[in-house]
Amino acid sequence: MLDVKGLAKAAGGGGKEEIKIQRQITLPWSEAVRISVRNVTIRLGRTMITASGIVLGIAFLSSVWTSSVIQDGLQRAQLQQERELVEATARGQGESENANIENFTGISEEEQQAESSKRVWLVVMSLLVCGVGITNAMLMSVTERFREIGTMKCLGALDSFIVRLFLIEAVALGILGSVVGTILGHIAMLGIFSLRERSLSVAAKMDWGQMLVYLLLCILVGTVLSLVSAIAPAVRAARMRPAAALQTEI
Amino acid sequence: MAKITCPKCGEQIETDGTITVCPKCGVDLREVIGSLDVDYEERMKTIARDESVTTHEFIVRTRGLKKTYVMGEIEVPALRDIDLDVRRGEYLSIMGPSGSGKSTLFNMIGGLDKPTAGRCFIEEVDMAQLDAFELAWLRCRKIGYIFQTFNLIPVMTAIENVTLPMIFAGMGTDEMMERGRELLDLVGLGDRLDHKPYELSGGQQQRVAVARALANSPAIVLADEPTGNLDLHTGKEIIDLLKELNRASGVTVISATHDLKMIDVSDRVVHIRDGEIERIEQRHEIELEVGGMGA
Numbered sequence: 204m205l206d207v208k209g210l211a212k213a214a215g216g217g218g219k220e221e222i223k224i225q226r227q228i229t230l231p232w233s234e235a236v237r238i239s240v241r242n243v244t245i246r247l248g249r250t251m252i253t254a255s256g257i258v259l260g261i262a263f264l265s266s267v268w269t270s271s272v273i274q275d276g277l278q279r280a281q282l283q284q285e286r287e288l289v290e291a292t293a294r295g296q297g298e299s300e301n302a303n304i305e306n307f308t309g310i311s312e313e314e315q316q317a318e319s320s321k322r323v324w325l326v327v328m329s330l331l332v333c334g335v336g337i338t339n340a341m342l343m344s345v346t347e348r349f350r351e352i353g354t355m356k357c358l359g360a361l362d363s364f365i366v367r368l369f370l371i372e373a374v375a376l377g378i379l380g381s382v383v384g385t386i387l388g389h390i391a392m393l394g395i396f397s398l399r400e401r402s403l404s405v406a407a408k409m410d411w412g413q414m415l416v417y418l419l420l421c422i423l424v425g426t427v428l429s430l431v432s433a434i435a436p437a438v439r440a441a442r443m444r445p446a447a448a449l450q451t452e453i
Numbered sequence: 454m455a456k457i458t459c460p461k462c463g464e465q466i467e468t469d470g471t472i473t474v475c476p477k478c479g480v481d482l483r484e485v486i487g488s489l490d491v492d493y494e495e496r497m498k499t500i501a502r503d504e505s506v507t508t509h510e511f512i513v514r515t516r517g518l519k520k521t522y523v524m525g526e527i528e529v530p531a532l533r534d535i536d537l538d539v540r541r542g543e544y545l546s547i548m549g550p551s552g553s554g555k556s557t558l559f560n561m562i563g564g565l566d567k568p569t570a571g572r573c574f575i576e577e578v579d580m581a582q583l584d585a586f587e588l589a590w591l592r593c594r595k596i597g598y599i600f601q602t603f604n605l606i607p608v609m610t611a612i613e614n615v616t617l618p619m620i621f622a623g624m625g626t627d628e629m630m631e632r633g634r635e636l637l638d639l640v641g642l643g644d645r646l647d648h649k650p651y652e653l654s655g656g657q658q659q660r661v662a663v664a665r666a667l668a669n670s671p672a673i674v675l676a677d678e679p680t681g682n683l684d685l686h687t688g689k690e691i692i693d694l695l696k697e698l699n700r701a702s703g704v705t706v707i708s709a710t711h712d713l714k715m716i717d718v719s720d721r722v723v724h725i726r727d728g729e730i731e732r733i734e735q736r737h738e739i740e741l742e743v744g745g746m747g748a
């Protein structure tokens with residue numbers, strides 16, 4: 204049953220043999236995806252906790268962007284209302300007061316600039332918070348699986364297999380978490396503004412095209428953040444000597 | 454090929470000079486072979502030169518193996534100068550109290566850690582000269598590992614655990630599943646293919662681990678305290694299973710243990726103390742009922 208064919212002189216092997224050896228150790232992408240996705244779905248509870256970091260961060264980002272789009276929409280609506288009012292008055296009172304129309308047009312340029320810089324600051328902060336949260340979550344989820352990684356290396360896994368498995372997992376988590384986070388943040392802001400304005404017309408007033416771009420951006424940011432912050436822990440775990448990885452006790 | 458007769462048990466053995474122990478009672482046959490005009494030294498030299506024949510007598514050799522762990526500012530020597538030769542097809546036990554360095558030796562032989570000094574050869578290949586690819590290949594194809602804590606992948610079923618090394622070895626899906634089923638059948642778990650590790654008892658988990666160790670038909674099975682987490686009875690079952698595999702397929706079994714039950718089945722027992730080989734016992738030297746073992 205067991206073949207006793209020798210190690211094909213691996214030590215003295217030339218270029219050709221090395222290529223042969225490389226081919227002999229494989230982890231097809233399909234298998235890697237299958238294993239990673241299963242890892243995510245089977246430990247659903249644990250996954251949810253890891254993902255909640257992403258969800259919260261991206262929910263914050265999404266809410267900031269949603270509120271900005273909603274405010275823009277409301278402002279535009281108000282402006283239009285004022286303009287119509289002014290025009291109506293102007294028509295009523297004759298053309299002499301046309302010059303004053305400009306004075307009514309909403310917020311000054313300075314205020315607008317302050318508002319937008321505040322928004323940029325908020326977005327940067329939310330990204331930082333999200334990034335730190337995800338890195339922490341990823342570190343934890345890698346650390347608690349050191350033994351598993353050590354075992355895989357004993358079974359012949361290359362460092363790159365381990366990194367690949369964890370990165371696929373990170374992307375899956377990233378997509379899952381940021382979709383949920385984006386929707387949560389978006390709905391929360393819609394709700395808050397609807398309550399504040401005491402009408403459901405908020406949704407009608409906003410620019411949905413722009414909103415969609417922002418929402419997709421949220422998902423992209425969450426996924427990329429998750430991927431980037433998983434690289435360091437995954438590489439660190441993969442480089443461990445199997446003996447050391449197997450000895451870790453948690 | 455020449456036919457010789459074992460001086461101890463009378464077994465007829467066909468040998469080409471590479472088999473030097475009696476498969477039945479473990480007696481050293483070199484003298485007998487030598488008397489058959491098979492110049493043993495010359496024969497080994499020819500084999501060593503001929504790259505196509507890799508059935509060297511020794512599957513594992515260590516020379517001056519040293520390992521020192523650095524803990525803070527203190528250097529703790531775990532292994533000092535281990536010279537060990539393991540014959541092909543042998544069932545070797547490494548015995549010693551905990552902390553004696555047997556697990557460290559296990560890690561060195563298995564290519565799981567690098568020695569501080571000295572060399573370790575697997576089938577005459579110096580492991581220090583292997584790169585990451587070759588080392589992974591060696592672990593995947595040549596060595597099967599069994600651990601005290603089983604170390605099955607918790608999210609995978611029994612058959613998935615067994616087939617994982619075959620995925621790495623690039624085996625096709627159908628072939629893989631069939632071999633996985635065969636192996637689990639072999640260890641007596643043919644009806645537990647789709648059970649997760651936590652749904653299996655300790656003994657059953659270790660059986661899955663044994664099946665996994667055999668996945669890619671390794672030349673060596675390395676076991677680190679395979680019975681350490683098992684009760685007396687289940688431990689014996691695992692030992693018997695390993696011995697049966699060793700006997701039937703000729704796979705070399707190297708087992709680090711302090712389980713005395715292991716002595717019964719071992720061809721040789723290496724006693725390690727404080728990182729040094731204290732003594733090596735051949736099976737026929739051990740005062741036990743060896744007579745019944747060959748049957």
